[in-house]
Amino acid sequence: MQHRRSLRRRPSLCLLALLPWLSLFPSGAFAADDGEILLAQASSTEGELSEEELDAAAAESTGPPPGVEVMRVRGRGIAGVVTEVPSSVTTFDAATIEALGAEDVSDLARVTPNVQIVQPGATQANFFVRGIGLSDFSANSTGAVTIFQDHVALNAPAIQTGQLFDISNVEILRGPQGTGPYRNASAGAISVSSNLPTGNYGAQLRASLGTYAPDSGKGAHMGLIQDYEGYLEAPLIEDVLSSRFAFRFRNSDPYKTNGCGDAIPYNQRAVRPNNTALLDVLDICGERGTDTWPNFPPQISSIPIGLQDKVQFENNWAARGFLRFQPRETEMDFVLSAHGSRLDQDQVYGQALGNGTFQGSSQNTLGGTVVSQYWEPDQQREIRAGCPAGTSCSASFLASVAEKLASGRPLDEKPYRGDYNKDGVTKRDAWGSFVRGDMKLGDLDLFTLASYDTYDRKRDQDSDFVPDTLFEVTEDDQAWQTYEEVHLGGELPTTPFDWEVGGYYLQESLDSDSTTILRGLTPTSRNAIARTFFQDTTAFGVWASFAWEFLDDLTLEGGVRYNWESKEFELTRQQTLFGTPQRPQSNHQTETWNTPTGNLTLTYHLNQDVSTYVKYARGFKAGHFNALASEDIDRPAADPEYNDAWEAGLNGSWFDRRLYARASYFYYRYKDYQLFIFRDQANSPPVLEIVNAKEAENYGIELEGRYEPLRGWVPRSVEGLQLSANFSWLHGEFLDFQLRSTVQQGFNIVPVITDFSGNQLPNSPPYKFSGSAVWTFDLGRWGYLIPRYDVSWTDDVFYGPNNGRGSVNPFTGQELPDNSIGQAAYWLHNVRLTYRTPTTNVEISGWCRNVTDEVYKTFAFDASRFSGVVLNFVGEPRTAGVDVVIRF
Numbered sequence: 001m002q003h004r005r006s007l008r009r010r011p012s013l014c015l016l017a018l019l020p021w022l023s024l025f026p027s028g029a030f031a032a033d034d035g036e037i038l039l040a041q042a043s044s045t046e047g048e049l050s051e052e053e054l055d056a057a058a059a060e061s062t063g064p065p066p067g068v069e070v071m072r073v074r075g076r077g078i079a080g081v082v083t084e085v086p087s088s089v090t091t092f093d094a095a096t097i098e099a100l101g102a103e104d105v106s107d108l109a110r111v112t113p114n115v116q117i118v119q120p121g122a123t124q125a126n127f128f129v130r131g132i133g134l135s136d137f138s139a140n141s142t143g144a145v146t147i148f149q150d151h152v153a154l155n156a157p158a159i160q161t162g163q164l165f166d167i168s169n170v171e172i173l174r175g176p177q178g179t180g181p182y183r184n185a186s187a188g189a190i191s192v193s194s195n196l197p198t199g200n201y202g203a204q205l206r207a208s209l210g211t212y213a214p215d216s217g218k219g220a221h222m223g224l225i226q227d228y229e230g231y232l233e234a235p236l237i238e239d240v241l242s243s244r245f246a247f248r249f250r251n252s253d254p255y256k257t258n259g260c261g262d263a264i265p266y267n268q269r270a271v272r273p274n275n276t277a278l279l280d281v282l283d284i285c286g287e288r289g290t291d292t293w294p295n296f297p298p299q300i301s302s303i304p305i306g307l308q309d310k311v312q313f314e315n316n317w318a319a320r321g322f323l324r325f326q327p328r329e330t331e332m333d334f335v336l337s338a339h340g341s342r343l344d345q346d347q348v349y350g351q352a353l354g355n356g357t358f359q360g361s362s363q364n365t366l367g368g369t370v371v372s373q374y375w376e377p378d379q380q381r382e383i384r385a386g387c388p389a390g391t392s393c394s395a396s397f398l399a400s401v402a403e404k405l406a407s408g409r410p411l412d413e414k415p416y417r418g419d420y421n422k423d424g425v426t427k428r429d430a431w432g433s434f435v436r437g438d439m440k441l442g443d444l445d446l447f448t449l450a451s452y453d454t455y456d457r458k459r460d461q462d463s464d465f466v467p468d469t470l471f472e473v474t475e476d477d478q479a480w481q482t483y484e485e486v487h488l489g490g491e492l493p494t495t496p497f498d499w500e501v502g503g504y505y506l507q508e509s510l511d512s513d514s515t516t517i518l519r520g521l522t523p524t525s526r527n528a529i530a531r532t533f534f535q536d537t538t539a540f541g542v543w544a545s546f547a548w549e550f551l552d553d554l555t556l557e558g559g560v561r562y563n564w565e566s567k568e569f570e571l572t573r574q575q576t577l578f579g580t581p582q583r584p585q586s587n588h589q590t591e592t593w594n595t596p597t598g599n600l601t602l603t604y605h606l607n608q609d610v611s612t613y614v615k616y617a618r619g620f621k622a623g624h625f626n627a628l629a630s631e632d633i634d635r636p637a638a639d640p641e642y643n644d645a646w647e648a649g650l651n652g653s654w655f656d657r658r659l660y661a662r663a664s665y666f667y668y669r670y671k672d673y674q675l676f677i678f679r680d681q682a683n684s685p686p687v688l689e690i691v692n693a694k695e696a697e698n699y700g701i702e703l704e705g706r707y708e709p710l711r712g713w714v715p716r717s718v719e720g721l722q723l724s725a726n727f728s729w730l731h732g733e734f735l736d737f738q739l740r741s742t743v744q745q746g747f748n749i750v751p752v753i754t755d756f757s758g759n760q761l762p763n764s765p766p767y768k769f770s771g772s773a774v775w776t777f778d779l780g781r782w783g784y785l786i787p788r789y790d791v792s793w794t795d796d797v798f799y800g801p802n803n804g805r806g807s808v809n810p811f812t813g814q815e816l817p818d819n820s821i822g823q824a825a826y827w828l829h830n831v832r833l834t835y836r837t838p839t840t841n842v843e844i845s846g847w848c849r850n851v852t853d854e855v856y857k858t859f860a861f862d863a864s865r866f867s868g869v870v871l872n873f874v875g876e877p878r879t880a881g882v883d884v885v886i887r888f
Helices: 013-024 051-060 094-100 105-111 276-282 355-359 377-384 395-408
Strands: 036-042 068-074 089-093 115-121 124-129 145-149 152-154 167-174 188-194 202-212 224-237 241-252 256-258 314-325 332-346 351-354 425-441 444-461 471-491 497-518 527-551 554-577 585-605 610-621 641-654 659-679 687-707 720-736 738-745 748-755 767-778 784-794 826-836 842-849 857-863 869-874 879-887
Touching: 089 094, 094 105, 094 167, 094 784, 094 826, 105 115, 105 167, 105 767, 105 784, 115 857, 124 145, 152 444, 152 471, 659 857
Parallel strands: 145 188
Antiparallel strands: 036 068, 089 167, 115 124, 145 152, 167 188, 202 224, 202 879, 224 241, 241 314, 314 332, 332 425, 351 869, 425 444, 444 471, 471 497, 497 527, 527 554, 554 585, 585 610, 610 641, 641 659, 659 687, 687 720, 720 767, 738 748, 767 784, 784 826, 826 842, 842 879, 857 869
């Protein structure tokens, strides 16, 4: 491993300069949520008012209700300037996150309108909002969605999906964020807010025990799931200094099956047949016995001894601590945090399906010879089961059966069983800290933040999911980042005009060493591609924003931001062919991008409960270097992407606030939309690169609502029924996108151009629906009983630019069956029943997730030209268990 050049750099001077400055300028009136927050505190202990009663009393009276002290607190949240109607945003509170069993933010995507989160790896997630995102799985990937953890913008993908625990809320903003601290947020932003110390004594422990409970015959095991979460808080100096410590630990047994586990290797068989056809019939762990390049004699591959037959083990933990300093008789608030986590688990295993099966022969869909004639054994049996007993089926008949199966359900009958010749692992250690403050300077609000985060990750993966070595990857990467932010805001004394000015600074240094092992003529003469790269990123933004209530019923909000970003990137690539190292190639590049962005919103208040708005926003995402280049490493970075977004919406409450609803319509127009693709090249591994689609557009509708139909109409003990539903419709389309690749025609390599114009954007299902029903029964001195039901439906989603049908044969137009590189529409159902004691100190819940044991893919990609397989990642099967929560 070569010297890590970029790690010689030090954290930014801005961080070092801000730390002592922060100690002199603490914060005041800190708040974690957007806008104005009503804090209500009963001055009488005789009874408690519900949140709805407090809201109603505050709305109907010019003063506070009797016995209640109402205090308005203005603070910095995800939206920056306080807004009465924020952008389209979905908020999840702690109770909802717990009920959904969300381990990280990716688990919230299925119940959020127009949001998809693709996570084919334990430490790699790609975020798509309204069809916009980037499916790049490299260490330097930068998506189109800004991820915040306690106001700290996390740049590295490896640390963007940390465990959710002791959370106040999660907010998902949809649409480009043209002002405020939103770097590269051309699609939206996700903000995770932790619970802060309150200055009181308190503790909580949640223990969850569950098991995977799939239907028999799907290749899964009944693995035990253990999940523990808790917090402890205590004042250190009364009303001045308080503390809070929280943790989460998750351990789960492996539930998937490796057909190569404990298998006898070919090279240890007492009698090893030399007949290739016979080897195919013997079928050891799904291996057909051929490991062949065209025109070369067949070779027999080896399977290591001692492979695990059960895979997908997890053993992860995370912890954080807070100190909160609030000097007496001041409006100051300091928050100091330290956090760390360890992820130690198997790689995320998927399933490979040989696409030669779809043709009933050894020819792939592109007309070339299939390099690996791998047939997944369960897939073989299911296809051949269509043959009449005692007869042999023709190749065309088998192909017809295979295509029908692939189009309706492109997985085999045992989706949790695969054939792997390596025990893949993923390990990541991450830690960091931040200090932030809020204070009042007269009539001004000052917010400051300085942070440091770092991680070290190692991955050793059987990336091809087959017993042959087609392409397997090992990677070791590490990075650190600093993020600083400061903004100042206030209100004009004579005019209802709020203003804010601020800026952020991000610096990141990343190093990565990886090796991709490719097939060779023999196991000892394999090919390999070694890549070493570093990338240093420096970015800053300065903004100004305002909210002006220029008439009683009209509010104008807007802002501008100047964006500047520079990346220094160096890639060294060395290829080994048939066991012989080739001369290394190296390239060093530096690029800088800068542009202004902004947004403008006009809100009209129809009455005190209902408002409508129109909005325009300009989005921007900086250029991106391809760290996975397997050819032409001198290619410059992908161009930055820009988008213009228009939106109109209606928000409000009706029927005495029993019904809350939001509706919005949006239209986006993209220029140079960044897209990560697997581009086919004849007789070579697929080229992984970031390209620009010249033009793209998307538009759609989002509806969100919450309804309490029984409140005020039935006895209080049974009025706690709450219904909620979300619905979205999305049309995303490439307007102008052509891709250049090569194919083999005879002995010649022919360049071809594939036109994807008019195709649906990847990861943008046309329709999504989710809903929940929660009914709280107040049993008086017997406590509370709370049943809950959650449901979600996702329409057809494609994971590539060719509408789910993989690569196109430019000569015949032949493609894979429908949804081969996609997932057909599917439903997910969760149920939960909770008993809570009258004192609310103890809760016991029984739950079942994915009740119908739905089999669905979370991602897929086409590697058919190089290896004759389609790779699929499968969602978790049905799980069931019990939670116990104890509060002190």
